Amino acid sequence: MHSANHHLHFLLFLSLFLALSRVQGQGDGRAGLSTSEREKLSRLVDQNTVFEQGISGFSLYDVSTSARLYDYNADRLFVPASNVKLFTFYVANRVLGNRAPAVFYQNYLDHLELWGTGYPLTLHPQFLADDLLTPWLRQKGIAPNTNVLGTSGRAPLGETPKPIIIHYPTGQDQLPRYGAGWSWDDYNGGYVFERSTFPMFGNRLYVEQQESEVPGVPFVYSSPPNALSQITQDADQRPRTWRREFDNGFVVRPGYLPNSYPLQRSLTLSPVWMVSELNAALPGLNASPGYQPYPPRADLNTFEVTLPDTVYRRFLQNSDNYLAEQLLLLAAAQRYGVPDEERIIDYARDTLFPALGISDFRWVDGSGLSRYNLVTPRQLTRIVMALDQEVGRERLLDLLPSGGGDNGTLKRRFDGASEPYVWAKTGSLSGVACISGLVKTKRGRWLAFSFMHNNFVQSSLRYYIEMEKVLGWCYEEL
Structure with a gap:
């Protein structure tokens, strides 16, 4: 009996010694x-x-x-x-996975009120196939006989389209456009985009040359819809592209665009301007800005959508700052x-x-x-x-x-x-x-x-x- 106890003590000591050795080995690298x-x-x-x-x-x-x-x-x-x-x-994958709230809303008899979740794909020029909120907005707010491209996104027969109010809370409830410690004068670059609770178009000017049905005549795609009309040329301009901090009119050097597609630059956001561009992008939609704070979650409906790995892939592989910020907002x-x-x-x-x-x-x-x-x-x-x-x-x-x-x-x-x-x-x-x-x-x-x-x-x-x-x-x- 004594020998057995001695043997057991020896094994316990040996196990403890080996475990301590492993910990010490990890500790000193x-x-x-x-x-x-x-x-x-x-x-x-x-x-x-x-x-x-x-x-x-x-x-x-x-x-x-x-x-x-x-x-x-x-x-x-x-x-x-x-x-x-x-x-x-890590946080987005843990909290969201591949599902996300695209929008919070309250449905009234004569209108629809929306609050943004930070969902980043609405009319984003590089995620048009993955954007599930835009078809939902068409369905809720555009009549079946409205003359827009496609029919699958219009309000179904028997469901009356309604005016939509998109709320952008103000005051202390307003989301700061930049994060803590960002450089304010980076606004003119192509890598710093303002944050938004209800982003659209990737919060960016996007211009790209695409093939058209007419051989030799390229088609220039622009997002938002009125983007091209906001670009002027100036031979005396020093930077290749430039805009004032709170103005979405862009000035470029002559000849710059054909050699620089796709052109991506940050936009300065305001509720009135964003909702106006949304109405232009979805003819027949009657959206207007509102400024009410977020109601309690229990008082809100949620339109939930799939968040595909194409979003995470671009976010990581291209180090997309816009997606990084919006994914964190979406998780919140x-x-x-x-x-x-x-x-x-x-x-x-x-x-x-x-x-x-x-x-x-x-x-x-x-x-x-x-x-x-x-x-x-x-x-x-x-x-x-x-x-x-x-x-x-x-x-x-x-x-x-x-x-x-x-x-x-x-x-x-x-x-x-x-x-x-x-x-x-x-x-x-x-x-x-x-x-x-x-x-x-x-x-x-x-x-x-x-x-x-x-x-x-x-x-x-x-x-x-x-x-x-x-x-x-x-x-x-x-």
């Missing part, structure tokens, strides 16, 4: 790497003369064991730029009945992410345009591994940009191998270059990584060259 492998990574990362010219951090994990393989400034906070979109995707509307970005961020930061071991970071917007965001490389590798588990690897690889892929932000990056080996989200601002994602090695081993670089003045190309050396070595040797 040495589990799973040989001495020579650690020395090689040290030369490639710690002693990198390019990385020394700014502030750099690196975190590398084994996905199957969750073991930390290598750290360099992995717990230091960095501005992540668009790597924040990984946090946004789903959970709280109001598209309140701060509220959904607080929920994720206080509830969702601590369960993943992610805390003590700053997250303020969905897109990463703000320099207020502060995240560590280790936190980003943890969110990558969480996405790998929750989204599923096959789907995640389909949604993320891939090195040397046909499209996306990594089209010309990490393409030196005979097969794709990097799937990752990029992030860039002036003096910021970050990338976080997955590596599949030659041996079939899956690694999660995050590279973060801040405070440099050189071209980010030099940083990508060095990061490709590091991840290329991981692909070949680990």
Whole structure:
């Protein structure tokens, strides 16, 4: 009996010792790497003369064991730029999945009142096939005999079309057009779009040349419908395109448009202007703006729609800032009945992410345009591994940009191998270059990584060259 107890105690001690050894191995970043492998990574990362010219951090994990393989400034906070979109995707996938509230509404005998959810696809020029709210608006607000293209979207026989009021709450209930810490003077660029509770046309001017039925005579498609009439040419203009901050009249250099399709520029939004453009896009619709706050969710009807992976794919592969912000608003509307970005961020930061071991970071917007965001490389590798588990690897690889892929932000990056080996989200601002994602090695081993670089003045190309050396070595040797 004594011998049996002694044997049992020995086994318990051995189990505890081995468990402690594993934890210590993960803690010092040495589990799973040989001495020579650690020395090689040290030369490639710690002693990198390019990385020394700014502030750099690196975190590398084994996905199957969750073991930390290598750290360099992995717990230091960095501005992540668009790597924040990984946090946004985690929240959107957890709260929305592939279903979303397209609009909240109240149905009266003589009219319909709507409140927006942030649904981003309404008349979006690049999602015309996926937009399910526009046909619903036609059905509710356009008579069957109205002379519009197509018939499937008109009000059915027996259902009387009604005037529609689209509410845009004002005062303290109004959604700020920009996120915290955004640069106000980016309004003239093609990457910063105003946020909206009821966005339309992707909140952008979109002009594209398409084939027409007449050979040799191209057709110019414009969105919103009156967009072309708002573009003038000026030979003395210095920028290629320009508009005043609160004016949707665009000035371009002569000859600029034919060489620049598709042209995308942000619009400045007002309820009156947006609803006017909606009526122009849907002849026969009688919509007007209203300004009432959101009623309690229990008092509202919801038109729910499918949210396809084409949205998530463009959001991640093209690093679409507009979709990033609107998806976060949409998640808030789903959970709280109001598209309140701060509220959904607080929920994720206080509830969702601590369960993943992610805390003590700053997250303020969905897109990463703000320099207020502060995240560590280790936190980003943890969110990558969480996405790998929750989204599923096959789907995640389909949604993320891939090195040397046909499209996306990594089209010309990490393409030196005979097969794709990097799937990752990029992030860039002036003096910021970050990338976080997955590596599949030659041996079939899956690694999660995050590279973060801040405070440099050189071209980010030099940083990508060095990061490709590091991840290329991981692909070949680990």
